[in-house]
């Protein structure tokens with residue numbers, strides 16, 4: 001329970017810190033990429049605390065650790081936005097995030113192109129669901145699938161899972177009426193990872209809201225990974241942004257996003 005309370009406090013402090021430094025939202029402008037010094041976008045709507053799950057407590061023995069996967073405290077921060085909604089996670093890997101998301105969302109689909117991960121995900125879905133799969137596994141590249149959900153989420157990985165490419169793919173699917181008009185993406189960006197931050201500042205003006213989530217998985221990282229450069233990256237901050245798929249312009253050069 002101590003861990004549960006501590007995680008809630010960290011998420012709350014981070015959100016409050018961002019809120020206190022937030023400038024007025026700049027709604028309604030045409031898309032442009034923004035500079036690092038530009039004011040933050042609006043914060044997420046305040047949702048009841050009862051909708052928030054503690055993913056560290058619910059997934060006490062994660063298979064991976066940051067920086068191999070996104071931090072569990074970031075997973076927790078996303079859970080309120082999944083309540084009562086359908087979810088597709090693109091690039092689920094071993095499913096440490098999905099093992100928590102599936103408990104928060106109305107329904108959940110894991111999309112993974114690596115067949116080894118897919119096998120493990122199928123087993124994990126059954127284990128969590130007590131014999132009935134807690135989430136569906138689609139074992140393919142997201143580009144080859146017809147996917148639809150209220151919420152799509154991912155953490156980008158070059159070269160096959162790049163933020164703007166995914167967003168534009170989903171926008172084309174929305175135009176083709178495969179993706180529902182109100183669908184949103186909840187996109188993760190690691191502040192300490194230059195590729196992510198380049199993408200963050202390029203896409204930021206599209207977001208409805210953004211939040212910062214501090215994380216520290218150093219202890220777990222040291223237990224699971226021997227390489228010291230991983231340990232140095234195992235604490236820091238993630239930015240999480242929600243983008244309406246319908247707001248994604250198709251005219252941008254996706255090599256830049």
Ligand SMILES: C[S@@+](CC[C@H](N)C(=O)[O-])C[C@H]1O[C@@H](n2cnc3c(N)ncnc32)[C@H](O)[C@@H]1O
Nearest residue numbers: 069070091093112113114141142155157160161
């Ligand atoms: C950076 S990991 C993210 C894992 C997890 N979502 C997280 O947040 O930690 C990216 C995952 O996406 C998968 N992936 C990469 N490109 C993909 C694609 N085009 N379609 C489906 N999965 C993809 C990789 O196999 C890997 O498991």
